Amino acid sequence: MTAQTSGPVGGQGSRPSRPDASMTLLIEVMERPLDPGYAEAAARRREAEAAGQVRRRTPAARAGMALLALVLGLATAAASHQLRVPQPGVAEAREVLERQILDRNAQVAELDGAAQSLSAEISALQQSALSTEDPQLLETIRVDGLRNGSLAVTGPGLVVSLTDGGGGLVGDEDTDVRVRDADLQIVVNALWAAGAEGVSIDDQRLTATSAVRNAGDAVLVDLMPLNGPTYVVRAVGDAEAMQTALARSDVPAYLQLLGSQYGIRSSVVAQSSLQLPGAGAQTLRHAQPVGSGADGDSSIEEDQQ
Numbered sequence: 001m002t003a004q005t006s007g008p009v010g011g012q013g014s015r016p017s018r019p020d021a022s023m024t025l026l027i028e029v030m031e032r033p034l035d036p037g038y039a040e041a042a043a044r045r046r047e048a049e050a051a052g053q054v055r056r057r058t059p060a061a062r063a064g065m066a067l068l069a070l071v072l073g074l075a076t077a078a079a080s081h082q083l084r085v086p087q088p089g090v091a092e093a094r095e096v097l098e099r100q101i102l103d104r105n106a107q108v109a110e111l112d113g114a115a116q117s118l119s120a121e122i123s124a125l126q127q128s129a130l131s132t133e134d135p136q137l138l139e140t141i142r143v144d145g146l147r148n149g150s151l152a153v154t155g156p157g158l159v160v161s162l163t164d165g166g167g168g169l170v171g172d173e174d175t176d177v178r179v180r181d182a183d184l185q186i187v188v189n190a191l192w193a194a195g196a197e198g199v200s201i202d203d204q205r206l207t208a209t210s211a212v213r214n215a216g217d218a219v220l221v222d223l224m225p226l227n228g229p230t231y232v233v234r235a236v237g238d239a240e241a242m243q244t245a246l247a248r249s250d251v252p253a254y255l256q257l258l259g260s261q262y263g264i265r266s267s268v269v270a271q272s273s274l275q276l277p278g279a280g281a282q283t284l285r286h287a288q289p290v291g292s293g294a295d296g297d298s299s300i301e302e303d304q305q
Helices: 024-031 036-051 059-084 088-133 135-148 181-193 239-248 251-262 294-304
Strands: 153-163 198-201 212-215 218-221 230-236 265-276
Touching: 088 135, 153 181, 153 239, 181 198, 181 212, 181 218, 181 230, 181 239, 181 251, 198 265, 230 265, 239 251, 239 265, 251 265
Parallel strands: none
Antiparallel strands: 153 230, 153 265, 198 230, 212 218
């Protein structure tokens, strides 16, 4: 009985298949990375160089190429410099805007001084008229003026300072290192809750209708821009009680977070005497219910029927 030997599939003399025979695309990429067209062009160039049919670049041609590259580089540099140089029209418009800003600021300062002068005159007239006729009403008006912020107030209190991180340089792209309106709002609200009788930010007295907002990178208090990089919040009241209440609030942890994350420096200092300016006479606002009076009552009755 003759033993039979098993051979490869396809016959005794057939060639064994490659293990990666099914990966034809990968085989082409690995073994022939150059495109056939490029390979043919490279082969023709080599044959032409061997036959001496390829012209070598002369020194004059190389010098011409270098000169052309130099001219193109100078033209690119001149165009880039021309784009960076401010145009005369742009510079003139900038100067006009700067003059207008300075003029408007001067007008605002003049009107603010006039408003303060008129407020002082009104206060003097009230005192002279009511000092003899109704002293109790005069005292009520004075207390109301202290509470609503129209009159200046003096007394002990706390001073909270916030300074931009990174020096607060103008044009700093990292705006997170700057003190924002939300930071000042948190500090001011905490001081009110701690029992402050009067609060100001950079000599801008806060009232019941005051608004602390951001306009771009500037902080505004009642539409008045504040000059950074340091913002000073002053609060008049019982300094010890306010300091204790502030320490029990979330403000210390918040200020520590601003310092560790954004480099914003802060400090809380008690003062024995502070003087906050007055905000001037406040605009009186009143409201009445819609439909009040006989007509309103009759309409309600008709609706109920």
